[in-house]
Amino acid sequence: MQRVLLTGAAGNIGGYLRKLLPPVYPGLVLSDIKAPKDLQPSETFIQADIAKADEIERACQGVEGIIHLGGRSGEAPWEAILEANIVGCYNLFEAARKAGVKRVVFVTSNHAVGFYPRETTIPTDVIPRPDSRYGVSKLFGEGLGAMYAYKHGIGVTSLRIGNVGDKPLDARRLAIWIRPDDLVQLIRIGLERPGLVYEVMYGVSDNQRSWYDNSHARALGYDPQGRSEDFAAQVLAAEPPASQKHPAAEYYQGGTFCADEYSADVSTLKDRS
Numbered sequence: 502m503q504r505v506l507l508t509g510a511a512g513n514i515g516g517y518l519r520k521l522l523p524p525v526y527p528g529l530v531l532s533d534i535k536a537p538k539d540l541q542p543s544e545t546f547i548q549a550d551i552a553k554a555d556e557i558e559r560a561c562q563g564v565e566g567i568i569h570l571g572g573r574s575g576e577a578p579w580e581a582i583l584e585a586n587i588v589g590c591y592n593l594f595e596a597a598r599k600a601g602v603k604r605v606v607f608v609t610s611n612h613a614v615g616f617y618p619r620e621t622t623i624p625t626d627v628i629p630r631p632d633s634r635y636g637v638s639k640l641f642g643e644g645l646g647a648m649y650a651y652k653h654g655i656g657v658t659s660l661r662i663g664n665v666g667d668k669p670l671d672a673r674r675l676a677i678w679i680r681p682d683d684l685v686q687l688i689r690i691g692l693e694r695p696g697l698v699y700e701v702m703y704g705v706s707d708n709q710r711s712w713y714d715n716s717h718a719r720a721l722g723y724d725p726q727g728r729s730e731d732f733a734a735q736v737l738a739a740e741p742p743a744s745q746k747h748p749a750a751e752y753y754q755g756g757t758f759c760a761d762e763y764s765a766d767v768s769t770l771k772d773r774s
């Protein structure tokens with residue numbers, strides 16, 4: 502692909518991708534509401550607020566593929582989610598359609614399905630159980646992706662990512678961690694795999710404690726190299742005791758996203774597994 506647009510480029514994941522993607526996609530274009538503080542002279546940046554259709558349309562001109570990271574990356578008040586992740590995501594797909602973009606990789610989240618218990622292994626076609634307004638907005642984006650794939654012929658991939666970083670941060674992240682280079686593999690499948698229509702994959706590394714059945718991603722060619730188990734002893738030694746955590750955060754895959762604003766009866770938690 503000659504010109505690939507990375508939205509949300511000034512964020513944390515954007516920081517990793519700005520280093521890893523240019524050798525693969527030399528025509529990488531960065532976009533965000535504000536320029537990254539450490540923007541390099543070699544990088545191309547277009548300022549765009551995805552909540553403003555004309556701005557994101559301008560950023561999509563001449564683009565063949567989009568990696569959409571932009572928007573809120575965690576729970577927020579409804580108005581903020583609405584603007585950045587609902588309106589913004591719609592603007593992005595509409596801009597992609599108008600500009601004739603061939604592929605979109607939509608970076609969604611484990612929080613689209615966060616209300617599954619940790620003891621359950623879930624495939625990608627599981628009934629959604631978002632754990633937050635943020636998770637609901639990611640599902641909206643997944644739905645938009647499917648619609649633009651089947652109705653408008655854009656090849657779309659929804660990557661339900663866990664936590665991107667150099668190493669897993671805590672016990673929950675031992676299940677959902679993804680090493681940045683593994684994320685690049687998934688992005689490349691989304692942008693380059695011939696004949697792709699619409700796919701959903703979990704964005705996690707080769708984690709022994711994973712609660713996802715990611716066999717579909719492997720069938721599409723994903724061969725993750727990161728292994729969270731290499732960090733397990735260190736991570737578990739630093740983990741606070743379960744007594745200090747909310748029961749919903751411990752029980753469900755989505756962790757604190759499940760526990761925040763939780764008002765159901767925790768004593769009957771396991772009845773809602």
Ligand code: 15L
Pocket residue numbers: 574575609610611612662663664674677
């Ligand atoms: C996400 O979806 C967030 O974007 C990220 O900041 C982390 O909180 C991650 O999930 C997680 O579940 O750890």
